[in-house]
Amino acid sequence: MKKRTSILGGAAAIAATFVVFVIPFIFIILMAFKDRQQSALRDFSLPTGFHFWENVVEVVKTRNWMMITAFINSSIITVVSVTLLVIFAAMVGYVLARRKTRWNGLIEFLVLAGLMVPPAVVPTIWLLQGLQLFGTLHGMILIEVAYNLPFSIILYRAFVATIPRDLDEAAIIDGARPLDVFFRIVLPLLWPVTVTNIVVQSVGIFNDFTNPLYYLPGNANATVQLTLYNFQSQFSTAYNLLFTNILLITIPPLLVFMFFNRQIVAGMTAGAVKG
Amino acid sequence: MSASTMAGSPNRAETRAIKRSPYPGWFFTPAAIIYSVLFLVPTFASLYFSLTRWTLFDSEFIGLENFAQFLREPFLIKGLINTVIYAAVTSGLKVVVGLLLAVMLTSQIVGRGYLRSVIFFPVLVSTVGVGITFTVLMHPTQGMINETLALFGIAGPGWLTDPNLALYSVALVDVWKGVGLATVIYIAGLVAIPQDYYEAARIDGATPWQNFWYVTLPLCRPATSTVITLSFIGGLRTFDLIWAMTKGGPGFASDTIASVIYKQYQAGFYGLSTAGNVVLFILIALLVVPLTMFLNRKQGHE
Numbered sequence: 001m002k003k004r005t006s007i008l009g010g011a012a013a014i015a016a017t018f019v020v021f022v023i024p025f026i027f028i029i030l031m032a033f034k035d036r037q038q039s040a041l042r043d044f045s046l047p048t049g050f051h052f053w054e055n056v057v058e059v060v061k062t063r064n065w066m067m068i069t070a071f072i073n074s075s076i077i078t079v080v081s082v083t084l085l086v087i088f089a090a091m092v093g094y095v096l097a098r099r100k101t102r103w104n105g106l107i108e109f110l111v112l113a114g115l116m117v118p119p120a121v122v123p124t125i126w127l128l129q130g131l132q133l134f135g136t137l138h139g140m141i142l143i144e145v146a147y148n149l150p151f152s153i154i155l156y157r158a159f160v161a162t163i164p165r166d167l168d169e170a171a172i173i174d175g176a177r178p179l180d181v182f183f184r185i186v187l188p189l190l191w192p193v194t195v196t197n198i199v200v201q202s203v204g205i206f207n208d209f210t211n212p213l214y215y216l217p218g219n220a221n222a223t224v225q226l227t228l229y230n231f232q233s234q235f236s237t238a239y240n241l242l243f244t245n246i247l248l249i250t251i252p253p254l255l256v257f258m259f260f261n262r263q264i265v266a267g268m269t270a271g272a273v274k275g
Numbered sequence: 276m277s278a279s280t281m282a283g284s285p286n287r288a289e290t291r292a293i294k295r296s297p298y299p300g301w302f303f304t305p306a307a308i309i310y311s312v313l314f315l316v317p318t319f320a321s322l323y324f325s326l327t328r329w330t331l332f333d334s335e336f337i338g339l340e341n342f343a344q345f346l347r348e349p350f351l352i353k354g355l356i357n358t359v360i361y362a363a364v365t366s367g368l369k370v371v372v373g374l375l376l377a378v379m380l381t382s383q384i385v386g387r388g389y390l391r392s393v394i395f396f397p398v399l400v401s402t403v404g405v406g407i408t409f410t411v412l413m414h415p416t417q418g419m420i421n422e423t424l425a426l427f428g429i430a431g432p433g434w435l436t437d438p439n440l441a442l443y444s445v446a447l448v449d450v451w452k453g454v455g456l457a458t459v460i461y462i463a464g465l466v467a468i469p470q471d472y473y474e475a476a477r478i479d480g481a482t483p484w485q486n487f488w489y490v491t492l493p494l495c496r497p498a499t500s501t502v503i504t505l506s507f508i509g510g511l512r513t514f515d516l517i518w519a520m521t522k523g524g525p526g527f528a529s530d531t532i533a534s535v536i537y538k539q540y541q542a543g544f545y546g547l548s549t550a551g552n553v554v555l556f557i558l559i560a561l562l563v564v565p566l567t568m569f570l571n572r573k574q575g576h577e
Contacts, residue, residue, distance in 0.1 A: 010385030020451070021393045024408055027419065042417050088309070091302040099298040107303070114314060116559055118512050120321030120552045121536060122545045126331055127317055146313035149306055172297040181297060207401045209515040214540075228403050239411065246404040253399040257392075265395065268456055269463040 028250070031243035039240035055244040062241070063219065067248070070222045076137055077212075077223065078205045081144040085152050086197055088145070093156025094186055098165070114150035121214050128215060140216045144205050152197050155267060159193040160186070196267035199260040203253050224249045318556075325550040334546070341550035350527035351535060351551075357442055358531040358558065362510030364446045365453070369506045370499060372450065373457025378491065380458065381465045391462075395455035402452065406519025409448045410435060435521055438528035445520050445529055449513065457502045464498025465491065500570035507566065511559050532558070 023044075031039050032055055033047040060067045096107060124143070125134060133139030167189065171181045187194075209225040216223065228245055257264070325341055327334035345351045376394060380387055397405065412419045413434035421431030434444040472490050481489070514533035517523060523530035523538065530538075532555045539548035 006383050007385050009379075013379060013384060013390055014386045017390055017393050021397065024405075024412065027412065028404075028408055042411050042414065042419070043422065044419050084305075084309075088306040092306045095298045095300070095302040099296070099300075101300070103300070103303075110310070110315075114310065116508055116563060117318060118533075118552060118555050118559065119314065120317040120549060120556075122329070122331075122540055122549045122552075123317035123320040123324055124313065126324075127313070127320070129331070131312075142309055142313055146309045149310055153306070168297065178297055178299050178302075182302070203399050207399075209401070209403050209519075213537075225401055225403050228401070228407065242407065246401070246407060250400055250404060253401070254396075257396060257399050261392070261395075264399070265459045268398075269460050 028243050028246055031239055032247045034240045036238050036240050039238070039243070042239060051240065052244070055240050056248070059241050059244045059248065066219060066222055067224075067227055067245075069220065070224045070227045073137060073221060074206055074224045077140055077144060078202050081141045081148070081205055082198055082201050084141070084145045085148055085201055086194055089149055089152030089197070090156050090187060090190055090194070091182065092149075092153050094160050094182060094190075096153070097157045097160035098168070111150040111153050114147075115154075119147060125214065134215065135217055135221060137216075137221065140212060140221075143211055143215055144208070147211070148201055148204065152201065155193055155197055156190065159190060163189050192263075193267075195260070196263045199256055199263045200267040203256055203264070206252060321549050321552050321556075324546060325553040327546045329546040329549065330543075331545060337546070341547050342554070344547060345550060345554055350530065353527050354523075354530040354532050354535040355554070355558070357529060358511055358533075358555070359562070361442060361446050361449075361513060361531055362507050362562075364443065365449045365510040365513075366503050366506035368446075368450045369454050369457040370502050372454050373461050373502055374492075374495070374499070376454065376458045377461030377465055378487065380462055391459075394458055397452045398455040400452070402515045403519040405448065405452050406516050409451075410520050413444060436525060438525050441521050441525060442529040445517055446510075448520065449510070449516055452516070453506060453509070457506065460502050460505075461495060461498050464495040464501075468494045496570075500567070503570060504563065504567050508559060508563055511555065511562070 027044055030044065030047060031042075033050060033052045035047075035049060035051045035054075038045075038048055092107070096104060128134035128139050128143075131139070133142065163186070168181050168185055171185050176184070207225060208223075212221075212223040212226055216226075228242075228249065324334060326336060326338060328337050328340075329335075345355075376390075380391055380394075384390070413421075415421060415431070415433040415436050418431075418434070420434070424431040432440055435441050468491065472494065473486065476486050476490050512533055513531060514537065517529060517531055517534050518537070521529045523534040532551055536548050536551040536555070539545075539551060
């Protein structure tokens with residue numbers, strides 16, 4: 001009896017979540033397969049022909065191959081800023097967890113403030129202009145690092161606390177220098193939380209729309225999220241291209257989801273204070 | 276913060292001892308420089324520039340005029356109220372729906388793996404992409420939602436065109452996208468509840484409803500406080516979804532502080548835009564600090 005109700009309940013839940021969560025994605029895919037005329041109807045119907053490949057080619061070629069530029073820019077920003085985040089945040093988390101000084105309170109306060117306080121947009125632009133970093137990939141990378149450091153530090157600090165001190169102390173007694181201890185002994189031990197950090201932060205930075213909108217203006221610097229925003233006005237009627245674009249930029253997070261599902265969930269629930 | 280290695284600069288021997296510390300303070304330096312220059316300096320600068328009329332090249336001190344304007348202009352006040360409504364609605368719904376989904380997913384139900392994936396996946400999808408998709412789905416006459424409702428003889432509302440509804444429609448989409456995160460946080464919280472409690476409740480003959488109300492709900496309070504804090508801060512700061520779906524419209528009906536900040540920035544009112552930032556900061560401090568204190572205090576009484 002119990003079993004039967006759970007199967008019935010499961011079937012109902014599967015049906016309900018299918019309607020609410022899956023149909024919107026099917027709609028995106030169907031739209032991406034349609035031609036311009038059919039997509040203008042914006043209804044939930046099977047495509048009359050297979051136009052996916054044409055749509056992809058057209059989206060990619062639009063505005064002088066802007067999509068390619070955008071994918072390259074987004075990849076550079078994501079890879080470099082996540083690399084810096086991992087190293088710098090691990091260094092802070094490591095020392096913060098290992099050494100108790102009177103600075104710890106201040107640093108912890110700053111980390112929490114970083115999660116809560118909204119960035120002051122125009123003063124940041126003013127500062128970036130002063131540093132000649134406004135509208136450059138370097139500037140964008142440093143912004144992403146600055147804004148996402150607190151979350152990474154929290155993840156690392158919590159994890160370092162679970163690693164026995166004996167491991168690094170043994171190396172220190174053997175005369176290893178702090179940098180060697182960190183890079184050769186501690187950082188490899190932090191690998192599980194590093195994977196979590198990489199996955200969660202890459203998805204976040206790749207999907208970031210607001211910060212590139214403010215700090216990285218101009219078509220040459222477009223990131224993938226901004227191509228969507230540009231396409232929206234340009235193809236106000238070409239829904240097939242708009243949805244092909246949405247589908248294309250959903251592929252990287254989908255791949256990450258398929259391979260790192262567990263790490264993402266672990267990271268987001270462990271450091272569940274991200275603002 | 277390398278300051279810790281220099282602190283006090285005592286005699287040489289001691290300095291060398293500190294320098295030789297296996298956990299050197301200079302490990303903070305790279306992070307501290309980036310964070311201070313790009314986050315702390317602009318934050319403190321915003322306190323000054325919010326009091327000026329500002330063109331980025333020069334600024335004229337005008338006192339609290341920007342803030343006065345914020346409280347005078349009806350559309351700016353509207354943005355302020357909308358922000359609070361949006362944060363309250365999204366975090367409230369995420370708590371309720373997230374908890375229900377988590378209870379369902381931790382029970383003996385078929386297709387758990389599928390359900391979990393399907394509910395969580397939208398968290399990872401581009402917010403703007405989701406916003407555009409739902410803008411199309413919510414179109415008053417040609418959108419799929421209203422066309423489906425019409426099949427059942429229901430005249431669907433103008434989700435994003437009705438000024439009284441637009442903000443709530445965007446909030447609903449926010450819940451659709453974010454409830455997966457609330458659910459996995461709750462799942463982590465529910466799994467951590469020791470089975471003994473349910474065992475004891477079963478012996479006492481508790482109904483499933485009593486189980487939920489007197490065991491599950493009080494014991495997953497840490498998860499609840501995390502979900503509320505997280506989605507409340509997120510809701511107050513929200514920009515991309517609103518911008519992708521309504522651009523604050525129709526009129527100013529769904530403007531939030533974050534969209535006002537962007538609009539004032541685009542219009543060249545840098546001082547006013549920065550004042551918006553300070554207002555948002557004050558709002559977060561005023562609402563979130565007491566909220567977290569309240570949630571944690573309750574927890575302490577358990």
